[in-house]
Amino acid sequence: MKLKQTTRPGGLRLKKLSLWCVAAAAAILSLAAFVAGCSSVPVSLKRPVDAIELIDPESSFYIAVPKAVDTKLIERIVTGFYGNASASDAKMISERVTKIYCGLNRSKNETEVQAAIDGAIPLKYLPKVLSEKNGWVSSDYSPNNGTSSYKIYGNQIELAFPTDSLAVVGRDVEGMLDRFDSLSSLPFFGNTEIKSDLDPELISYLKGAESEIRFYANKPQSFLTILTGAQLDLKLIDVKGSFVVDSKHDNQYLLTLDFRFKNGTFLRAGKTLLILAFGLTNSQEEIIGDNELIIHDIKMNKEQLYQLLAL
Secondary structure, X not given: OOOOOOOOHHHHHHHHHHHXXXXXXXXHHHHHHHHHHOOOOOOOOOOOOOHHHHOOOOOOEEEEEXXXXXXXXXXXXXXXXXXXXXXXHHXXXXXXXXXXXXXXXXXXXXXXXXXXXXXXXXXXXXXXXXXXXXXXXXXXXXXXXXXXXXXEEEOOOEEEXXXXXXXXXEOOHHHHHHHHHHHHOOOOOOXXXXXXXXXXXXXXXXXXXXXXXXXXXXXXXXXXXXXXXXXXXXXXXXXXXXXXXXXXXXXXXXXXXXXXXXXXXXXXXHHHHHHHHHOOOHHHEEXXXXXXXXXXXXXXXXXXXXXXXXX
16 A cells, blocks of 8 residues: 655645744754853852862871771771771771861971871861860851851861861961862853972872872971981972882881982982881992982882871
8 A cells, every 4th residue: 555645734734844844943053062162151150179289388297097997097087187086987987088288397396297288077076076065166167358257176186168168277278278268269161270389290209199199298208207217418409209008918108209419419328228227229220420329119018108197
């Protein structure tokens, strides 16, 4: 049986309507593509702030600690900040931490800490945990020229929570809140460029800490004294390095150190002292250029790192 083709007016209208829908859809897609590619259209009214943007350049030692590397270290850092925390509290808090950025200054009698913490923070529980009953005193702080107010909690150390994903702790909490307030008020178009007074290479290095703990010391003498137990005058510009957990020994790190000496003469003398101090073999060292020495796979007990951070 043959089907008879007809040209009904209704069919013509349907055909025209279909063509109109296609044209409309194409126009909408074109508009969406234009909007997505137009830098003048904001994606969000609130600029997200990266934790590392809140750390200032006034420290002599910087370290990035991702939870994925050592949850016990995160717990030790938490109890260092919050001395009244029970073991269960420290564990609960540490489970909500993603990464901690710290700036440290060491003196003969104390370690001064500035930290910015990235994580998931249950803000509604803070008044109960950080209460006067538990020894905390709270105050409100409003940055100059800002529109927001922040609660600062003080005990043996100060801390504040500008958002449910950020905490700031230690030295100059007000300064960190000033930076947060200023950065979060900037126009945001979907691509956040890190804005910080830290050196861009240092930022990139610390941000890259995912499966290892990374650190940088621009005044490395006290750091080396803690590691080696000896006063080593090595004429260094700086030291950076990383800790990874030894797969064969859970209580031990493998440490890589990258030394930059003031010149080649100091490198040769320093290399000899470091080999003696760490008990190294020739296979563990690598010289780059005329003033850079990299040492691999130094075995270090975890407690030594905890001591370095005064925890």
